[in-house]
Amino acid sequence: MNIEPISVIELNQADSKQRGQAYGEAARQRIEMILAVYRDIFHRITGETWQQTLIRGKPFILKAKAFAPDLVEEIQGIAEGANRAFDDIFLLNARSEILFNPQVLAQECTTIAALPEVTKNGDMLLAQNWDWYKEVINCQVILKIGQREGKPALVTFTEAGQLAKIGMNAAGIGLVVNNLTSDQPRTGVPWIFLTRRILESSHLAQALGYVLNTARAHSINFLIGYADGEAVNLETSPVEEHVLWPENGVCVHTNHYLKPGNNFRDLKPLRDPYPSTYLRCRRAQKGMAELKGEIDVQGIQNILKDHMDNPFSVCVHQNPAAEPMQQIVTCLSIVMNLSRRQIHYTIGNPCRGKAESIELDW
Known part of the structure; x- marks a missing residue:
């Protein structure tokens, strides 16, 4: 392609x-x-x-x-x-x-956050492999939205026509996301509206409020990082949310709930014949642990290139044997340095594509 x-x-x-x-x-x-x-x-x-x-x-x-x-x-x-x-x-x-269809459980995304106390240069790092249908690779855009009254300037990588998805803003807020699947969908606010509001936030608490106080329609994990040195996983379903803080300075998330739900069932382990989410989570956790206090952009980029158990790996390649609705690949690989206001990204698989960088003058 x-x-x-x-x-x-x-x-x-x-x-x-x-x-x-x-x-x-x-x-x-x-x-x-x-x-x-x-x-x-x-x-x-x-x-x-x-x-x-x-x-x-x-x-x-x-x-x-x-x-x-x-x-x-x-x-x-x-x-x-x-x-x-x-x-x-x-x-x-x-x-x-x-x-939403509980029978269609496409693997979608591996996310990572590393706090300053465990990174090589004391930087706050946030990263993601966004895995989705291969046909959307050339449908992505980068939006650079200027500062408006009460809202910081922001940069977001998203699908053309969408309000926002992955990105960071001039206040030091960064966002990556994982799709989750629960058995309690409802009519509510679409999650893309929440990603935009998170990236319009000036404070971490404000970003949390948008997610936790809104009647959500879909199940999503929002991994939010803050340049001042914090990160949080917000595991959400339409009926429940879990606030999960870093362990040993690191957050890793994929496409299953790390905390069991009280009011819903996680459909991922029940109906996915190839639940790579568990392997990808393990591989990213192991890779981060091996880096210890030497975590940096390049180290995380290498984790995002991992091919253990390909095509069910962190770096996702097309699986010719998969059903049409499971033909998923890595469409974007991104590492954001929230401290230095830098974004490093590759369109498509990070093991093949050309790495690009953005230096933000905020």
Whole structure:
């Protein structure tokens, strides 16, 4: 597969709709690409027409409007800029909630955090391999959103048309995420809206509040890092949340709950025939322990290239024997130095792709 350079889009508009319009215009081609990808994926999973799928997304719009009307307005702007219907762009921002199917348990992501007391240079590091359908590799964008009243400047790596996903901001807040699967889905706020609010936070406590005090629709682990030297895993389901702090200065998470739920079941171990989540978690934990006090960007990058038990490894490659809905690969590998405001990333598999860096002048 030919991997194209990722699009970088700078957005400095104060008005939500105008910011969305500029985003939609700049990302129009990639938005068209990713809508075509999801049209195919949704149909293969559900058998529905696109219009039927869009109808299932409508109840989430009301929840999103109540939570963040400015972000819904931004989505309207994205739709206008991309010359698409509002419902199309909203679907991109609620794809996990609308797509939810307990029979489809794709492995998605390995995340790592290292506190300053265990890193080689005293830096706060946050990292992720984002594993998803291979067709989305060339549908990613980098958004650089300027400072607005009460909200710090931020950088986020996300799918074209989405509000935010992985990233960091000028206040020192960083975010990586893991998909989880529980048996208690409900109509609530899509998790993409929460990632944007986390990256708009000026304080760690504020970011926690957005996650813990919101009626969530989907099960996600939010691993939040803070440049001042802290990190926290927020394991969430629609009905419960777990606040997990680092152990020995390190957080590692994959796609199963580390703490058992009281009000839900973790479907990952029950229905996944190849639960690589446990192996990936073990390999990342072991790799971090072996680095001890010498943890740095390169060391974490090497962990993210691990191929133990390929294709069920930390660095995920296509498995020809897998079912179509399990054809997952590493689409992005990223290490963020929150202390130095640096981002190191590779589009696609980190063992093959070219490593790039961003120096932020915040």
